Amino acid sequence: MLEKLKPYLFLAPAIVLLLVFTVIPMVYTLYLSFFDWNMISPTKEFVGLDNYINILTNDTTKKVIFNTFFYIVVLILFNCVITYIFAFIIGYVVKRFKGFYKVAFFIPSVISLVVGSILFTWILNPISGPVAIIGEMFGFSIPNWSKTDGLVIIVLSLIVSWKVFGYNFIVLYASVVGVSKEIIEAARLDNISNLRIFIDIVLPMSSATGFYILILTIVQGLQYVFTPIKVITQGGPNYGSSNLIYQAYHEAFVVYKTGQSAALAMITLLIFVILLLLEFLFVERRIYYENS
Amino acid sequence: MKTANYKNMILHIILISFILLTIYPIVFAISNSFKELSEAFTSTLSLIPEKFTLENYTGLFDSIPIVGITINTLITASVITVAKVATSFLAAYAIVYYQFKFKNVTYFALICTIFIPFTVTMIPNYLIISELGLQNNIWGVILPQMADAIGIFMLTQSMKGIPKSLIEAAKLDNIPTKYIMKDHILPMVKPAVTSTSIWFFILAWNEYVWPVLILKTTENFTLPLALQLYISSEGGTNFTVAMALSVITMAIPLGLYLIFQKHIINTFTTSGIK
Amino acid sequence: MKKFLLLMSLLVLVLSACAPTSGEEDKKEEAGSGEKTKIEYWHVNAETLGGKTVEKLVADFNAQSDTVEVTAKFNPDMYKGLMQNLQAEAATGNSPAVVQVGWAFLDYFSQNFEYVEPQTVIDKHFPESKTFLEDNFLPNIIDLAKNSEGSQVGIPYSLSTPVLYINKDMLKEAGLDENGPKTWQDVEKFAKQIKEKTGNYGIYIQEPADNWATQAILESNGAKMLDNGKATFASKEGIEAYEMYKKMVVDDKTALHIGWDQGIQGFIDGKVGMMYTTIAQRSNVQNNAKFDVATVKSPAFEGKEVRLPAGGAMLAITAKDEKEQKAAWEFMEYLYSVEGMAEWTKGTGYVPPRKDVAQSENGLKAFLEENEMMNAAIEQMDGVVPWTSFPGNSGLEAEQKLLDIRDEILGGSVDVEEGLKKTEKEINELLGK
Structure with a gap:
């Protein structure tokens, strides 16, 4: 009997905490998304689906959703693909200084993004920053990245990647070197190229961790970008750097459209859940778990 | 053989330049924390302060209770980390090793909470914390953050990699669950526990949006909040003091990592994350 | 890893034993000095925007007042950040006593938050200061704090051009x-x-x-x-x-x-x-x-x-009960004194909204002679108009x-x-x- 209760007992702390501090607030937000309200006025006006219709027919939202996917692509490239390759290189290709690399790569991870954002505002200042000065010596100039569509997203993603790289690297590295040495040595003897070893052996055998990093990159990455957006661009130029997370914040706390913000948050959630489902369906099934 | 060496050299050069690039901002921060503000404005390129000054640091100690603030941050981040890992471990254990009704649904629902942006939970949580009288108290910052589905996800993934037979055998031997967890599961998911702990710790250490709402007076601040005192759009940013504070802020997690670095990497690599 | 966790938890235990939790402290203080009215003052002044001055003004005020004890709360991210925190606070049914409201938020603030016009508080509790506002502020300046319906929401405090x-x-x-x-x-x-x-x-x-x-x-x-x-x-x-x-x-x-x-x-x-x-x-x-x-x-x-x-902010009274409102004005009158204003201007770089502070000997005379860069702003005061706040x-x-x-x-x-x-x-x- 007790044995039957045990799983519930073990789940209880996590479920209760998440219920109280995450799920119930979310339900409340769902409720708010059907009202026109500014969070403090005593009256809420029920508007049905108006907030959703408003958002979905709005050019700004389209731009913001596009930006969100742009961020996702750039972040996956920087924080998953490149990191994976580095993990493989340190794990199997280079022979010396591994310890040094492992420590050095991790260092930026401990820095707060507020600090990172301030630092990069100075370092990448197009007219008086060190990069601009060095550029000037070689005769090229730094574009006004904070006011340029597209470029602004890449630079903000770079700031986040700079911070996230080290952690992702350590996790992926551990997983990559966990792949059985014999298999790789055997492949080497067969003169299989590093590229093929990476794609055919290492990648599939470390895919569980890879999947974790992928999810982390998408979800945390988007929330992480929030900080540089807020500190550096406030979503500008003309929403050019805003993503769904920042936009929900903007609606709620800059223009005080609580209902709009709630609806936006719900749409964000929906997009994420769809992504998650797709991943579960197509990726999770093919993930390699030893002994399972 | 020669070409391989040559190739290796190039690889090392690339890796080292990459490291120099990623370390540069930190060196930039440290160097500026020893500069006078006017020098920081006018000679951004030079990394060696023309006039070396400790004033940015001494000024911090004089103007804010920096030791207390550091202790606050340490308590907040540590408690959050330990709580998140503990709740996640228990939940993951239940999900992997037990069969019960609605298991998959529960798991999926839990994972979905990862995607709920903080903007959604901010105001309702603030109401709860005020209701509990935990405003302006670091426990008000900690309480809503004691569980995290990222941890559940990570540990579940990791536990799935442990042979089921091992646990079944232990269960048959009537070993109490407590010991199964401690002696059989924990050692095998150590790397996952380590990496999630680091992740949670860094996250909590640098957290800013939520504590801003809860903490009101300087003596209860955490480090990222104190940093806000030196950043103002209208009055300008006191860059050098902000950098001194940033150096203090990064020193502690970095120090922890360097101390435990060997241990952490070993844990990771000996068992690998599956 | 176990050692690491153990060490962490030990550290936490030791530290939490040493660090006093603020909750307890509050209780002690309340028991000790029952008669002082405690109020909160919310501001946006980071260290680079006169944060030190806010602390000094509050400490000086607390030292000379037998009846009121002010606690200052810093709000990052300027007036927007303050508004955001105020919103969360209002949702709990509480409110600080005195807040800085940025001009851009004048209408929004007055339509959505409870406040009381300073003159009302003055008339009720401080009849001797009845003409304080008329006497000390230029009409175009005091009008900055009037909303589109003509209510005097607060009093100009931080003024910039x-x-x-x-x-x-x-x-x-x-x-x-x-x-x-x-x-x-x-x-x-x-x-x-x-x-x-x-x-x-x-x-x-x-x-x-x-x-x-x-x-x-x-x-x-x-x-x-x-x-x-x-x-x-x-x-x-x-x-x-x-x-x-x-x-x-x-x-x-x-x-x-x-x-x-x-x-x-x-x-x-x-x-x-x-x-x-x-x-x-x-x-x-x-x-x-x-x-x-x-x-x-x-x-x-x-x-x-x-x-x-006009850039900057006004001070508005958001205290709900009369005792706190009275305390709020006592504090504000201190902030708006010639000395208080002079201190404020020196620390923040804002222009004093009150007449006669610039020329006064115990005001800013010496300061302005030393910091000529301030004069451009002080000389253009007659050109000041309200910052448009869309209704x-x-x-x-x-x-x-x-x-x-x-x-x-x-x-x-x-x-x-x-x-x-x-x-x-x-x-x-x-x-x-």
């Missing part, structure tokens, strides 16, 4: 009058000549996430942001002024188009000849620039009078639209006339006109 900072060395190098330009037409010429002669940018006009500086330029050319509750900035004058701004940024490339922080860095670093920004940046610029720097009054358009929106529930969204169009115009992606007309129409729809 935009001034033109000039790099005299660079102007000299470019062969220009080192006293700086007087009109925007001159600014345009100056900027061009600086670019030609020195290769540097001529001017940076501040681009934060608000519309303050743009309003100063448009209205100084005779445009009106809002007339009888209707947006009217896309008038001939408004378009003309914006064309000039756009020409400097997009066509001549003599004006720098960049974020606020970076623009200020550029000016202090000597890469930009002039900078149009708030007087609140004075000490930052004065202390860190290594060249001969000065401020001049906000330029006018030829033959027209300047109209400069109604969509007021802040309307303000946002102006930022959007600024990005588009300065990004060169839209024609000024077309863009402004479109935005004006959208704003009027939002306002229901």
